[in-house]
Amino acid sequence: MSAGKILVVDDEADIRTLLKEILSEEGYEVDVAADASQARASRARALHDLVLLDIWMPDTDGITLLREWSAVSTDDCPVVMMSGHGTVETAVEATRLGAFDFVEKPLSLAKLLRTVERALDAGKRKRLATKAGGAPLLATVGKSKLTQQLRAELTRIAPHASALLLIGEPGSGREALARFVHESSSRASKPFISLVASAIPDGDAEATLLGVESAGSVRPGLLEQAVGGTLFINDVEDLSPRVQRMLLGVVETGTYRRVGGEQVLPLGARLISAAQPGVETRAGTDNGVRRDLLAHFNTLVVRVPPLRDYAEDVPELLRYFVDRLVDGEDLPFRRFSVAAQNRLRNYPWPDNVRELRSLVRRMLIKGGPEEIKLEEIERELAAHTPADEPLVKQDLLALPLREAREQFERAYLQQQLSLCNGKVGQLAKRVGMERTHLYRKLRSLGVDFRHTTED
Numbered sequence: 001m002s003a004g005k006i007l008v009v010d011d012e013a014d015i016r017t018l019l020k021e022i023l024s025e026e027g028y029e030v031d032v033a034a035d036a037s038q039a040r041a042s043r044a045r046a047l048h049d050l051v052l053l054d055i056w057m058p059d060t061d062g063i064t065l066l067r068e069w070s071a072v073s074t075d076d077c078p079v080v081m082m083s084g085h086g087t088v089e090t091a092v093e094a095t096r097l098g099a100f101d102f103v104e105k106p107l108s109l110a111k112l113l114r115t116v117e118r119a120l121d122a123g124k125r126k127r128l129a130t131k132a133g134g135a136p137l138l139a140t141v142g143k144s145k146l147t148q149q150l151r152a153e154l155t156r157i158a159p160h161a162s163a164l165l166l167i168g169e170p171g172s173g174r175e176a177l178a179r180f181v182h183e184s185s186s187r188a189s190k191p192f193i194s195l196v197a198s199a200i201p202d203g204d205a206e207a208t209l210l211g212v213e214s215a216g217s218v219r220p221g222l223l224e225q226a227v228g229g230t231l232f233i234n235d236v237e238d239l240s241p242r243v244q245r246m247l248l249g250v251v252e253t254g255t256y257r258r259v260g261g262e263q264v265l266p267l268g269a270r271l272i273s274a275a276q277p278g279v280e281t282r283a284g285t286d287n288g289v290r291r292d293l294l295a296h297f298n299t300l301v302v303r304v305p306p307l308r309d310y311a312e313d314v315p316e317l318l319r320y321f322v323d324r325l326v327d328g329e330d331l332p333f334r335r336f337s338v339a340a341q342n343r344l345r346n347y348p349w350p351d352n353v354r355e356l357r358s359l360v361r362r363m364l365i366k367g368g369p370e371e372i373k374l375e376e377i378e379r380e381l382a383a384h385t386p387a388d389e390p391l392v393k394q395d396l397l398a399l400p401l402r403e404a405r406e407q408f409e410r411a412y413l414q415q416q417l418s419l420c421n422g423k424v425g426q427l428a429k430r431v432g433m434e435r436t437h438l439y440r441k442l443r444s445l446g447v448d449f450r451h452t453t454e455d
Contacts, residue, residue, distance in 0.1 A: 003027040004049040004120045009039040009065075010082065011057045015105075019052065022109060023116070036060035043069075048077050050119050053099075055083040055090060063093060070097045078119040082107070138173055138353070139180035141320045142313035146305055150177075157300050158184035163251070163271040165236075165297050167279060168304025171354030174274035175234060177304060181272060182230040190229030193222050193269070198238035205243045206259050209250075213261030223256060226269035233273040236297060237282065237289055244290050251296040273297045307349040307356065315341045317353065321360040331364040339374040347381065410445040417447065 006028050008019045016032040023030045031046065033039040036059050039051075055062035066079055081094045084105035091102045100119045103112055139151060157164065158181045166174040175194060182192045200208055211221030222231060233239070239247070250256045254267045275289070280298075282288035289297070307314070318336050325331045336344070349355055359380065363372055413431070420426035424442075428435045 005029045005031070005046065006116070007031045007033065007039065007042055007048045007051045009033045009036075009051065009057070009062070010054040011035055012054075015054075015107075019107075022113075026113065028116075036065045039065065049123055050116060051077060051079045052116075053079050053081055055081055055094075063090065063097070066094060066097045066099060078123040080115055080119055137180050137183060138176035138320070141316055142310065143316065144310040144312045146310040147313055150302070150305070151180075153302060154181050155184055157181070157302070159186065160300070161270050162299040163273070163297050164300045164302065165279075165294075166272065166274045166302050166304050167277055168274070169276060169306050169352055170235075171352035172304045172306055173353045174304055175232060176353075177302070178230070178232045178272045178274070182232075182270075185230075185270075187229050187270060191226050192230050192232065193226040194232045195222060195234065196238075197233055197235045197243075200239070200243055202240045202242055205240070205246060209243070209246065210256050211258040211261075213258040213263075218258065218261075221258065223250070223267065223269060224258075224265065228268055229270070231269045231271055233271070236273045236275050236294075237279060237287065239289070241290075244293050248290065248293045248296070251293070271297065307352045311345045311347075311349075314345045314347075314356070317356055318344065318360060321357050322364065325361055325364055329361075331361070332367055334364055334368070334370055334372050336372045336377075337374065340372050340377045343374055343377050343381075406445060409441070410447060413442060413445065413447050 003026070006023055008016055008023070008030060009032075010016050010019070011034055013034070016034065020030045020032055031042050031048070033042050035057055039053075042048075043051075053062045053066060057065075062081060062083075066081070069079070078100035079098070081091075081099045081102045082105060083090065083102070094102055100122060101115050103115055139154070142148075154177060164178075164181065166177055168174050178194075179192055182188060207219070207221065209221045209223055211224050212219040250267055251271070255264050256267065257264060279289065279294070283294045284291045307317075315336070318341060322333065322335065326333045344356075344359075351358075362380065363376070368376070413427070416431055417424070417427050420430055424438065425435065428438045431438070433441070
């Protein structure tokens with residue numbers, strides 16, 4: 001299968017031949033055109049994933065051709081411009097008209113291949129966004145290494161029908177990633193059914209999931225509604241024991257019957273589920289998923305990072321949610337100042353992407369000057385800081401240095417004491433402090449160690 005279809009437009013035969021050979025060896029399908037008329041004809045005959053377009057050509061120059069395509073194109077095909085003697089003005093004009101990038105001749109093949117790969121990836125993401133209804137999928141936002149790796153992993157597993165388990169903190173965008181997998185697969189035109197595990201009524205679980213057949217009438221359940229598509233179950237650990245038993249029977253046999261029905265129906269939906277970190281260690285306990293059911297859910301496992309681990313994407317996420325809320329909820333447009341963006345990049349986001357979206361919505365609803373300044377962000381964060389967060393989620397930047405240091409030391413020692421099972425002697429060795437000095441420090445910070453057991 002081709003890695004992508006590329007059109008090379010250049011009036012120099014040697015360059016056309018060279019690029020076709022190199023790109024073909026990389027697995028791409030390549031068409032070539034010597035001038036604008038041939039390029040127009042080629043694009044009329046076939047859909048391309050990328051165009052490499054020379055600027056200086058005899059009949060119609062590349063900028064004019066790009067302008068022509070920009071006015072009528074609807075296929076989201078990225079264009080990379082090539083030139084041996086381009087100017088800054090030419091590059092700016094090409095970018096303004098929608099060119100993805102600009103490469104200079106003589107071509108560096110390593111750079112060209114990297115640019116081709118990036119352009120094809122950008123085109124694919126744009127087409128996925130268009131398929132999702134004109135708005136970009138949240139999972140396509142972000143350029144950090146961690147985000148790109150996660151996106152690549154999900155793209156690789158999307159074509160498979162195996163069950164997928166997304167493990168991540170609440171609010172980390174697990175449903176958005178499940179939708180990305182669905183939209184990236186051959187199931188994209190079929191339903192995506194989302195279900196919160198705790199919302200399944202225990203007394204009516206069979207009817208909800210399996211459907212009901214009575215007196216010749218049928219009420220499809222969620223499994224049937226998702227046929228050909230994807231059923232997403234959020235927070236699987238909240239499934240009641242009864243629902244877990246029922247689902248186990250379905251996934252083990254691959255079939256089910258509607259309540260009151262005789263017909264055996266195949267499980268025709270892909271199952272994607274989400275759980276919090278530690279789901280594997282809690283399996284089989286009163287608060288966990290049955291081990292045998294988890295074994296079916298986690299055929300494929302993807303770890304979803306918390307937002308604080310890829311905070312460099314925060315500015316792009318802010319812009320994404322501003323655009324979505326302005327367009328979707330008719331809220332007034334506002335933009336975050338550079339200082340405000342930098343502050344939010346260093347905020348720990350205890351509730352992850354969900355918290356970021358809520359903050360953006362509040363800022364737009366409250367209104368004010370178009371630019372959201374640092375002072376406004378500081379007031380907003382101070383008013384919505386959760387209490388008793390783990391150390392990694394505490395917003396120490398909101399505090400004066402002395403208070404921040406004390407809060408860090410208190411949280412650090414409390415959590416280390418917990419790891420030592422409350423034994424101060426072990427704690428002293430673990431943190432490298434003399435015991436008497438440690439006792440003094442614990443008292444000054446108000447850390448309760450009186451009811452602990454000494455070694």
